[in-house]
Structures are given as structure tokens and as C-alpha cells.
Amino acid sequence: MAVELLDNEQTELLLNQLNEALGSGMFVHVRQMLLNMAASDIALVLESSPPRTRQVLWQLIDPELAGEVLEELGEEMKDKFIRQMSPERLARAAAGLDTDDLAYILRSLPDSLYKQVLQSMSIQDRSRAEQALSYPEETAGGIMNTDTVTIRPDVNVDVILRYLRQLGSLPEATDMLYVVDRHDVLLGAVKLTALLTCSPSTPIRELIDADIEGIPATMSDTEAAALFERHDWVSAPVIDAEGKLLGRITIDDVVDVIREDAEHSMMGMAGMDDDEDTFGPVLKSSFRRSLWLTVNLFAALLAASVSNLFESTLEQFATIAILMTIVPSMGGVAGNQTLALVIRGMALGHIGQSNSRWLIGKELAIGFLNGLLWSVLVFVAIWLWKGDLALGALIGGAMLINMTVAGLAGASIPLLLKRLKIDPALAGGMVLTTVTDVIGLFAFLGLATAFLMR
Amino acid sequence: MAVELLDNEQTELLLNQLNEALGSGMFVHVRQMLLNMAASDIALVLESSPPRTRQVLWQLIDPELAGEVLEELGEEMKDKFIRQMSPERLARAAAGLDTDDLAYILRSLPDSLYKQVLQSMSIQDRSRAEQALSYPEETAGGIMNTDTVTIRPDVNVDVILRYLRQLGSLPEATDMLYVVDRHDVLLGAVKLTALLTCSPSTPIRELIDADIEGIPATMSDTEAAALFERHDWVSAPVIDAEGKLLGRITIDDVVDVIREDAEHSMMGMAGMDDDEDTFGPVLKSSFRRSLWLTVNLFAALLAASVSNLFESTLEQFATIAILMTIVPSMGGVAGNQTLALVIRGMALGHIGQSNSRWLIGKELAIGFLNGLLWSVLVFVAIWLWKGDLALGALIGGAMLINMTVAGLAGASIPLLLKRLKIDPALAGGMVLTTVTDVIGLFAFLGLATAFLMR
Numbered sequence: 001m002a003v004e005l006l007d008n009e010q011t012e013l014l015l016n017q018l019n020e021a022l023g024s025g026m027f028v029h030v031r032q033m034l035l036n037m038a039a040s041d042i043a044l045v046l047e048s049s050p051p052r053t054r055q056v057l058w059q060l061i062d063p064e065l066a067g068e069v070l071e072e073l074g075e076e077m078k079d080k081f082i083r084q085m086s087p088e089r090l091a092r093a094a095a096g097l098d099t100d101d102l103a104y105i106l107r108s109l110p111d112s113l114y115k116q117v118l119q120s121m122s123i124q125d126r127s128r129a130e131q132a133l134s135y136p137e138e139t140a141g142g143i144m145n146t147d148t149v150t151i152r153p154d155v156n157v158d159v160i161l162r163y164l165r166q167l168g169s170l171p172e173a174t175d176m177l178y179v180v181d182r183h184d185v186l187l188g189a190v191k192l193t194a195l196l197t198c199s200p201s202t203p204i205r206e207l208i209d210a211d212i213e214g215i216p217a218t219m220s221d222t223e224a225a226a227l228f229e230r231h232d233w234v235s236a237p238v239i240d241a242e243g244k245l246l247g248r249i250t251i252d253d254v255v256d257v258i259r260e261d262a263e264h265s266m267m268g269m270a271g272m273d274d275d276e277d278t279f280g281p282v283l284k285s286s287f288r289r290s291l292w293l294t295v296n297l298f299a300a301l302l303a304a305s306v307s308n309l310f311e312s313t314l315e316q317f318a319t320i321a322i323l324m325t326i327v328p329s330m331g332g333v334a335g336n337q338t339l340a341l342v343i344r345g346m347a348l349g350h351i352g353q354s355n356s357r358w359l360i361g362k363e364l365a366i367g368f369l370n371g372l373l374w375s376v377l378v379f380v381a382i383w384l385w386k387g388d389l390a391l392g393a394l395i396g397g398a399m400l401i402n403m404t405v406a407g408l409a410g411a412s413i414p415l416l417l418k419r420l421k422i423d424p425a426l427a428g429g430m431v432l433t434t435v436t437d438v439i440g441l442f443a444f445l446g447l448a449t450a451f452l453m454r
Numbered sequence: 455m456a457v458e459l460l461d462n463e464q465t466e467l468l469l470n471q472l473n474e475a476l477g478s479g480m481f482v483h484v485r486q487m488l489l490n491m492a493a494s495d496i497a498l499v500l501e502s503s504p505p506r507t508r509q510v511l512w513q514l515i516d517p518e519l520a521g522e523v524l525e526e527l528g529e530e531m532k533d534k535f536i537r538q539m540s541p542e543r544l545a546r547a548a549a550g551l552d553t554d555d556l557a558y559i560l561r562s563l564p565d566s567l568y569k570q571v572l573q574s575m576s577i578q579d580r581s582r583a584e585q586a587l588s589y590p591e592e593t594a595g596g597i598m599n600t601d602t603v604t605i606r607p608d609v610n611v612d613v614i615l616r617y618l619r620q621l622g623s624l625p626e627a628t629d630m631l632y633v634v635d636r637h638d639v640l641l642g643a644v645k646l647t648a649l650l651t652c653s654p655s656t657p658i659r660e661l662i663d664a665d666i667e668g669i670p671a672t673m674s675d676t677e678a679a680a681l682f683e684r685h686d687w688v689s690a691p692v693i694d695a696e697g698k699l700l701g702r703i704t705i706d707d708v709v710d711v712i713r714e715d716a717e718h719s720m721m722g723m724a725g726m727d728d729d730e731d732t733f734g735p736v737l738k739s740s741f742r743r744s745l746w747l748t749v750n751l752f753a754a755l756l757a758a759s760v761s762n763l764f765e766s767t768l769e770q771f772a773t774i775a776i777l778m779t780i781v782p783s784m785g786g787v788a789g790n791q792t793l794a795l796v797i798r799g800m801a802l803g804h805i806g807q808s809n810s811r812w813l814i815g816k817e818l819a820i821g822f823l824n825g826l827l828w829s830v831l832v833f834v835a836i837w838l839w840k841g842d843l844a845l846g847a848l849i850g851g852a853m854l855i856n857m858t859v860a861g862l863a864g865a866s867i868p869l870l871l872k873r874l875k876i877d878p879a880l881a882g883g884m885v886l887t888t889v890t891d892v893i894g895l896f897a898f899l900g901l902a903t904a905f906l907m908r
Contacts, residue, residue, distance in 0.1 A: 012806045019808055040684040048804045050812045072684070161650065170647040173688060175629060192646045193624040196615065229713070230494040230526075232706040234627060234688050251705050252686040258709065259683070262716030263798060266723065270794030271787055278799035279809065282816055286823045289791050293784065293828060300783040301835065307776040314775045318768040321775030322761040325782075325891075329754040330747065333725055337743050340724030344717060345732035350502045352466045354473055355733065358504045362736055369740045374747060381755065437779075 011041075015048060022056060031060045039065050043072030050279050058084075067093035071101045076277040079108050087113055091120030094129075099145040100253060103132035131246070140224045141217030143257065144238040144247035147171040150180045151204060153187055158200035160190075173250040175234040179208055186214045186237055186245045214239030217246055224249060225257040226349055265343055268425035269336075271296070295430055303328070303437040310445035313453055319386060320448050323395055326378065328440035331402035334370055335432045338363045338410025343425050346414060360411040367407020371400040394451060398444035402436060409435045465495075469502060476510060485514045493519050497526030504733050512538075521547035525555045530731040533562050541567055545574030548583075553599040554707060557586035585700070594678045595671030597711065598692040598701035601625040604634045605658060607641055612654035614644075627704040629688040633662055640668045640691055640699045668693030671700055678703060679711040680803055719797055722879035723790075725750075749884055757782070757891040764899035767907055773840060774902050777849055780832065782894035785856035788824055789886045792817045792864025797879050800868060814865040821861020825854040848905060852898035856890060863889045 014033075021030045034042060034057070042061060046054050046069070058081060061069060066085075070078055070093060082090065082105055090109075094102050094117070106114055106129055118126055128146050135141025149170060151160055160177070164170070176189040188208035198207060214237045215224050228236065228251060235250045260274065267274040271292030276285060307314065307324070314321050342359065345351045351359060375396035383392035413431050414424035468487075475484045488496060488511070496515060500508050500523070512535060515523060520539075524532055524547060536544065536559055544563075548556050548571070560568060560583055572580055582600050589595025603624060605614055614631070618624070630643040642662035652661060668691045669678050682690065682705060689704045714728065721728040725746030730739060761768065761778070768775050796813070799805045805813060829850035837846035867885050868878035 011803060012808065015806060015808045038685070040686075044684065044803065047802070048806065048809055050809065050816075164650045165653060167651060169651050172686065173629075174647055175627075175688070192650060193628055195650065196618045196646060197621060197623050199619065229706075229709055230498065231492070232494075232626065234629070234705065251688065251709075252683075255683055255705075255709060255712065258712060259716065262713065262720065266716065266720035267794050267798060269720065269724065270790045272791050272794050276795060278795055278804055279813065279816070282819045282823065285816075286820045286827075289788070289820070289824065290827070292791065293787060293824060296784060296787045297780075297828065297831065297835070300780040301839075303779055303783070304776050307779070311772050311776065314768075315772040318765050318775070321768045321772070321778070322758055322765065324775075325761070325779060326751075326754040326758055328779075329757070329891075330750060333747060333750045334743070336724045337726050337746065340721050340726050341730060341732055344721060348501070349465060349498065350732055352469060352502065354466065354469045355502055355504065359733065362504075362733070362739075365736045366740045366743070369736065370743065370747060373740075373744070374751065377751065381751070385755075437783075 011044065011048075014041075015045060018045060018057070019053065022053060027056075027060060030057070034061055039068035040072050042069050046077065047074060047277075048279070051281055054279070063089060063092065067095065067097050067101075070105070071097060074277055075275045076280055078104075082108055087116035087120055090117045094121060095125060098253075099128045099132045099147070099247065100143050102129045103142070104137075106133060107137065135217055138221050139217065140215045140219045140221060140238050140249060141246065143221050143224070143253045144217070144249050145171075145253075146247040148178050148237070148245060148248050149174060150178045150184075150245065151190070153179050153181070153203075153205045153208065155204055156200065157195060157198060157202045157204065157207070160195065160204060161200060173235055173252060176209070176212070178237050178245055178248070179204060180245050184244045186239050186243055188212055189237065212237065214243065214245065215249065216241070221257045222261055222347075225254045225261070228254045229258070261347060265347055265425040268423065269340065269343070269429045271426075271429065292430070299430060299434040299437065302434060303441055306438055306441040307445065310449055313445060313449045317448065317452060319388075319391065320445065320452075323382065323386075323391070324441060324444055327395060327398045327402050327444045328437040330374060330378075330399060331406040331436035331440045332433050334367060334403045335406035335410040335436045336429065338367070338407055339414060339428050339432055342411055342414045343428060346418065346424065351415070356415050360408065360415070363407040363411035364404065365407070367410075368400075368404045370407075371403030374403065375400040390451065394447045395444060398440065398447055401443040402440040405439045406432075406436050465498065465502075468495075469499060472499060472511070473507065476507060481510075481514060484511070488515055493522035494526050496523050500531065501528060501731075502733070505735055508733070517543065517546065521549065521551050521555075524559070525551060528731055529729045530734055532558075536562055541570035541574055544571045545579075548575060549579060552707075553582045553586045553601070553701065554597045556583045557596065558591075560587060561591065589671055592675050593671065594669045594673045594675060594692050594703060595700065597675050597678070597707045598671070598703050599625075599707075600701040602632050602691070602699060602702050603628060604632045604638075604699065605644070607633050607635070607657075607659045607662065609658055610654065611649060611652060611656045611658065611661070614649065614658060615654060627689055627706060630663070630666070632691050632699055632702070633658060634699050638698045640693050640697055642666055643691065666691070668697065668699065669703065670695070675711045676715055676801075677803075679708045679715070682708045683712070715801060719801060719879040722877065723794065723797070723883045725883065746884070753884060753888040753891065756888060757895055760892050760895040761899065764903055767899060767903045771902065771906060773842075773845065774899065774906075777836065777840075777845070778895060778898055781849065781852045781856050781898045782891040784828060784832075784853060785860040785890035785894045786887050788821060788857045789860035789864040789890045790883065792821070792861055793868060793882050793886055796865055796868045797882060800872065800878065805869070810869050814862065814869070817861040817865035818858065819861070821864075822854075822858045824861075825857030828857065829853040844905065848901045849898060852894065852901055855897040856894040859893045860886075860890050 018030060046057060094105055109117060176191045178189050179187045181187055188210050189212045190204060190207045191209060194207045217238050217240055235248050237248050238246045240246055263274040273288050276288055378399050379392040379396035382395050383389055409432055414428045417424040417427055472484060500511060548559055563571060630645045632643050633641045635641055642664050643666045644658060644661045645663060648661045671692050671694055689702050691702050692700045694700055717728040727742050730742055832853050833846040833850035836849050837843055863886055868882045871878040871881055
């Protein structure tokens with residue numbers, strides 16, 4: 001029986017023990033420890049280990065468990081291990097997997113290997129895999145499993161109870177049986193709790209929960225996850241355009257979608273790929289982060305070229321140069337606050353055409369109000385520091401302009417990007433910072449030039 | 455029967471219809487529309503509406519549904535509506551709620567109202583509420599419900615089947631029955647799927663899933679959620695220090711925890727409170743964002759005071775002033791990438807004492823490598839732009855220093871903050887940016903002063 005890790009302390013302890021045993025070359029001992037662990041805990045240990053330790057651990061894992069462990073790993077690591085496995089070992093690992101994980105493994109293989117693995121599979125696994133592969137990865141069809149238990153509407157509960165006893169077991173996270181007609185068209189579902197609490201002579205037809213509608217296989221996985229969240233579902237049927245039952249989505253896959261989408265927003269806003277592995281190799285990570293840094297270099301050069309326009313002002317007043325970073329900085333923070341709010345609202349499905357104008361107006365107002373407040377504060381601060389009233393007024397004025405623009409830009413940039421089908425979580429921050437940097441420098445240096453250079 | 459919204463388009467359409475009806479004062483029509491909607495969809499509509507529309511909609515909602523709608527709302531809005539309700543209406547709304555939501559409502563009331571509402575409740579609700587209130591909000595005990603169905607180990611399945619038929623219904627998301635001894639100590643659980651698939655003469659004792667251990671009521675909700683995610687649970691029992699069954703946690707509450715934690719990281723990194731309501735009132739939002747902007751003003755002034763140290767260099771070379779924003783900007787982006795990675799890793803429980811040193815080393819290496827690459831690029835760019843080899847070399851050197859520091863700081867700041875019990879998602883970004891700004895300016899202006907001012 002697998003011992004499960006119950007808290008962070010236990011995990012920490014286990015990691016230390018494993019590392020010690022690995023360090024002193026006690027591989028037999030490590031293998032024994034791994035045999036006593038649940039697949040999900042082995043995955044946690046792998047995710048928490050540096051590359052070299054990982055490799056050793058992976059070799060020591062029971063091949064029967066390899067598939068289940070793969071299921072639980074992050075994408076970057078999963079892909080790496082899949083590429084190392086032989087077609088036979090892959091087919092064996094794939095045997096016990098959920099349909100969606102099966103499809104994932106096959107998708108990530110090069111064409112030559114793909115055929116070999118498919119041929120090594122059982123006929124049943126092969127047909128499951130082929131069906132799942134017919135839907136794109138980020139749709140309801142792509143995350144569904146085909147392990148549905150279906151029943152007919154025209155029998156009584158006792159017939160179904162006998163049928164279930166014959167089956168002997170039900171798939172994980174089964175909370176309902178799907179009622180279909182003879183053409184496999186979904187008529188509804190019967191909850192297990194209903195089967196257990198009603199009289200055995202009740203006709204199935206009377207127990208059908210008509211509130212349960214099928215999710216179209218082509219719906220995006222994010223939208224399907226929002227439905228699960230809103231309706232507190234444990235599982236939901238997936239149907240094709242004709243209403244035929246194709247499979248079901250279970251809450252554990254939905255949790256993964258929610259987790260991934262949230263990570264995507266958070267990592268994206270920092271200019272990171274959410275697939276990046278925390279303990280991945282250095283060179284690969286360096287490379288992954290390059291795109292964002294390149295874009296930022298251009299943005300920074302653009303900002304510098306704005307300052308360049310005011311070279312003569314900067315030549316004459318070194319104080320202006322000293323203070324000029326304050327205005328873009330405050331605008332950037334204010335704009336990013338708005339951006340985060342709007343990106344979250346869009347992810348939750350709260351923002352649409354009917355309310356986006358109101359939202360932009362509100363953020364513009366907040367930007368203006370905060371601009372007023374901080375322009376006064378910065379005016380006082382600069383006046384006290386530099387003893388120059390005019391300078392304080394200049395920087396305060398620039399601050400008011402830039403923070404108002406930041407509110408407007410923070411709200412409208414993600415909406416605009418979404419309309420252009422560009423991911424706001426990824427591009428929003430960079431576009432916004434460029435805007436607040438450029439406007440901030442223009443406002444401050446422009447005002448300084450107009451009022452000081454006479 | 456409630457009609458459920460199935461996708462974003464339907465939501466958008468409905469919002470438009472509601473707004474139109476509200477705009478033309480057809481309140482009876484709106485009330486009718488709301489009667490046909492599920493509580494979760496009404497909550498979605500409220501979350502997506504500006505404050506004034508919300509107020510009107512809230513008045514039109516069926517009082518019987520008010521509790522369920524409250525359950526689904528974000529904290530800021532929920533608190534506001536709770537404050538508007540009379541004690542009687544609150545007690546009525548609370549009647550049908552899950553224990554954790556009941557506790558939430560009571561917690562958010564002022565003391566005087568609290569007693570009134572508690573007195574208006576049924577005895578059963580009151581004792582449920584009092585139990586839930588004995589655990590802090592962000593623990594397993596704080597998110598548990600007391601709606602467990604318990605059985606004894608020494609009977610056969612047919613006895614339980616008869617018992618369940620007598621009960622007539624089971625709580626939402628019931629996937630297992632808990633087996634307890636006569637002192638209510640948890641012995642294990644029996645899955646509904648096991649009850650349905652085994653012979654009625656099987657003793658319960660044989661069906662007990664001993665893998666299922668109780669979650670201690672004092673465990674943090676985030677840790678409990680990680681266990682759910684790792685083990686694909688639908689529900690799990692909560693126990694006290696003596697092993698007695700207190701209640702259970704269900705996956706829908708876990709999804710809320712995962713969502714909230716993820717939002718906290720994402721919003722926190724942008725300097726936002728994750729409770730902030732997208733369509734909340736302007737003044738309140740302005741105020742909420744002030745703290746962060748104040749902190750940033752000090753950080754920006756600190757950076758400016760660094761530039762101030764090099765006033766004479768800036769006086770002599772306006773070009774230095776023009777280019778000086780590039781180095782902090784690149785360092786900030788590189789550091790933020792690392793910060794996001796580490797904060798995610800900490801949230802997933804991947805980072806502990808055993809691997810944090812390795813991680814810092816890795817990020818330092820990436821910072822150095824990226825620093826090398828971009829110092830070369832920026833050297834070429836500045837040489838081409840300004841036709842000055844020395845200037846290109848200076849900025850390249852400063853870039854290398856700052857990006858290496860950014861890698862080191864991005865990895866070690868969140869680890870340090872966590873040890874100091876300060877939330878890294880909230881404070882990490884600001885501390886990091888201050889470090890990269892100060893070091894970046896010091897490096898560039900310092901090098902420029904050393905090499906140009908002779």
C-alpha cells in the first residue's frame with residue numbers, strides 16, 4: 001500500500017532522505033523508498049529535484065508506475081522523459097492512462113515513433129487514443145476521457161444495480177451514469193446518490209437529472225472549466241454536434257486547466273512561459289527568456305530615444321536627468337495595477353462589450369484621482385529635496401498626465417489586444433510599460449523644456 | 455427549472471438584455487428573467503455589472519435565492535450586500551448554506567448584528583455555525599462542511615443500502631461515506647462506487663479504503679488543496695487532534711482556494727489586493743491601490759537619489775542621462791522573470807531547503823549568461839547609435855553586472871521574505887525592482903564616472 005505524503009514538512013523530510021541516499025549511492029534503498037510512494041508523490045519529488053537527481057530517480061522508478069507518474073508531471077519534464085523512453089516502454093506506460101494523457105503522450109512524439117507506439121498498444125487503447133487525438137488539445141474534446149458508463153432510460157433501478165455489480169468497479173470520479181438512447185444520443189444523467197437513495201423499483205427515466213447538458217467537444221477547455229466552477233460539477237458529459245455522447249470531463253482535469261490558466265496569467269505578466277520548469281537546465285531557460293528581454297531592449301531604447309529628443313534640456317539641467325525616472329516608474333506601477341485587474345476580470349468572464357466602456361471610464365477616473373494625489377505628494381517631496389518650487393510643479397504635472405494615461409492604457413490595452421487576438425496576459429505588460437515610459441518621459445521632459453528653456 | 459448559461463456568448467447576450475430592460479425601467483421583466491436563472495449565473499451577472507446596476511439587481515433577486523447567490527460572489531461584493539441585509543433576511547439566507555459559507559457570513563458581521571443573526575437561526579444552523587467558527591478562516595477546519603454521512607464498520611452493505619434509502623437524499627458532492635467507531639473516530643471511508651458494485655452481503659469492514667486519511671482541521675487550506683490536487687480527491691474527511699471526524703472538504707471549495715491563491719500571486723505581483731472588485735466604486739479602489747504607489751514613490755526617490763550622487767557626471771554628459779534608464783529596465787525584467795518562477799514553485803510546494811541553494815545558483819547562472827548576451831547586443835546597439843565605443847562598453851558592463859544581480863536577487867528575495875514571514879507574492883516585486891534600479895544606476899553611473907571623468 002502506498003504511503004501518502006500529508007504535508008510540506010513530510011515532503012521536505014523525504015526529499016532530504018532521498019538526496020542523502022542518492023548522494024551515498026544507495027540506489028537499492030532509494031528504489032525501495034520509491035516503491036512505497038504514490039505516483040503523485042513521486043512526481044512531486046521529481047519536480048522538486050535538479051536535473052541530474054531527476055535522471056537518476058527516473059531510472060529507479062517501477063516501470064509499471066511510469067505512466068501514472070508521467071501524468072502528474074509538468075509539460076517540459078514530461079516531454080523530456082517521453083523522448084527518452086523506448087516505444088515498448090511507452091506503450092506499456094500508456095496502457096493504464098486516461099484518454100487525455102494517452103493523447104498527450106502520442107501528440108508529443110515524433111512521427112516515426114508515434115506509429116511504433118500506436119502499434120505496440122492494445123486495440124482498445126489505440127481506438128481511444130485516435131478518438132481523443134481528433135480534437136485539439138485545448139478543447140473539451142481534448143481533455144475528455146472515454147471511460148463513461150452508459151445506461152438506457154427504459155429500465156428500473158434494480159436492473160442497473162445488478163448491472164453495476166456485474167461490472168465490479170467504476171472509473172475514478174464517477175458521480176453519475178449517462179442515459180443515452182439507442183443512437184448514443186445523450187438524454188441526461190443519473191447521479192449515483194440518486195440510485196442509492198431511491199427505491200429499486202423506480203424507473204430510470206424518473207431519476208434523470210435534466211439540468212445536466214452535454215458540453216460540446218469543441219468548447220475551449222477554459223470555458224468548460226468556468227462551467228465546472230460555476231456549477232460545482234464533479235464530472236460532465238461531452239457531446240458532438242449531433243448530441244452523441246463522446247466521453248466525460250472530470251474535475252481533476254478541470255483543476256489542471258484552472259491551475260494552468262492562472263499560471264499562464266501570472267507567469268505571462270512577468271514575461272515567462274508557463275511551461276518553464278523551475279529546476280530545468282540553465283541554457284534552455286536562458287533561451288526561453290530571451291524573447292521577452294529582446295522586446296524589452298527595444299522598448300528601453302525607444303524610451304531612451306525620447307530622452308534623446310530633449311538632449312539640450314538634459315545638458316543644461318542635470319537635476320532633470322536625476323528626477324526623470326520617477327514619473328515613468330509611478331505610471332508603470334499604476335498601469336500594471338489596472339492591467340492585472342482587467343486580465344483577471346477577462347479570465348473570469350466578467351468583462352464583455354456591455355461593461356468594458358464603463359470599466360475604462362472607471363480606471364481613467366482612478367488614474368486621474370491617484371495622479372492628483374501623487375502629483376501633490378511628489379511636488380512637496382521635490383520641493384523639500386531640491387528647494388525648487390518650479391521643479392516640483394513640473395514633475396507633479398507630468399505625474400498627473402502619466403498616471404491618468406496609465407489608467408486609460410491599463411484598461412484599454414488588454415481589451416484591444418484581445419480584439420486583435422493577441423494574448424493580453426503575455427503582451428499586455430510590455431505594451432503598457434512602453435506606453436507609460438514614453439508618455440512619462442515626454443510629459444516630464446517636454447514640460448521641463450517648455451518652462452525652463454527660455 | 456433554472457436555465458443554465460452555457461457559454462460566454464450567451465452570458466454577453468443576457469447581460470445586454472438585462473441592461474436594456476433595466477435601462478427602460480422594466481423591473482418586472484428583469485425579476486422574471488432572474489427567476490429563471492441559476493444562483494451561480496446571477497452571481498456572474500452581478501460580478502459583471504457596475505455598482506448602480508448591481509444595487510438594482512440585488513433588490514430584484516428572489517429572497518429565497520439570496521443565500522446561494524451570496525455564496526458565489528467575490529469577497530468585496532459579498533461583504534457589501536451582507537451589510538445591507540436585515541438580521542432576519544440574513545438568517546433566512548443563511549438557512550440553506552454550507553457550513554463554511556455560514557461561518558463566512560457570521561464572521562463578516564459587526565458584533566451587535568452577529569448575535570441577532572445567530573438568534574434568528576434554527577438551533578441546527580446555530581450549532582453548525584459555532585463549530586465552523588472555532589477554526590480560523592484559512593484552515594481545513596475553516597473551509598469544511600459538517601454534512602458528512604457516517605456509518606459503522608460492523609454491518610453489511612445491504613443494511614447501509616436500506617439506511618440510504620431511508621435518508622432519501624445525500625449532500626452534494628458525496629462520493630464516500632465515512633466509517634467511524636462509537637466515539638466518532640474516523641476509521642476510513644467507503645466509496646459510493648464500491649457500495650454499488652459489490653455484493654449486498656459484503657461486510658462494510660472489507661470495503662474500507664484505508665488509503666483515505668483524515669485532514670487535520672488545523673492544516674492550512676492551501677496545503678489541503680495541494681493534497682486534493684495531488685491525489686485527485688472529490689472530498690476528504692477533516693479530523694481533530696484525537697482523530698475524531700469533524701466534517702469534510704469538497705472539491706468545489708478546494709477549487710475556490712486554488713483560484714484565490716493563484717489570483718493572490720498574480721494580483722500581488724502587480725501590487726493589487728486580490729479582493730479588489732473589478733467593477734467596484736472608484737474612490738475605494740483608488741484608496742486600495744495607494745499603499746503600493748506610496749511604497750513605489752519611495753523606491754523611485756531612492757533610485758533618483760542614486761542618480762543624484764553622480765550629478766557632476768550627468769552635468770557633463772547628457773548622453774549618460776539619456777541612456778541610463780536602459781540598464782535598470784533590463785535588470786527589472788530579468789529579475790521579475792526569475793521572481794515569477796520562484797513564487798510559482800513555492801506555491802506548488804516544489805521549493806524547500808534541500809533545493810533552494812541549487813535554484814539560486816541556477817538563476818545566478820542564467821542571469822550571468824543573459825547578461826553576457828545582452829551586454830554584447832546593447833554594446834553594438836549603442837555603438838551604432840551614438841558612434842562611441844567607450845559608451846557602448848560602459849553600458850554593456852553595467853548590464854552584465856545588473857542582470858547577474860537580478861538573477862541572484864530574483865531567486866533569493868522571495869526565499870528570504872518567506873523566511874521573514876512576509877508574503878513574497880506581495881512584497882517581492884517591489885523589493886526586487888528597487889534592488890535592480892539601484893544596482894543598475896550605480897553600476898552604469900559609477901562606471902561612467904570612473905572612466906569618463908578624468
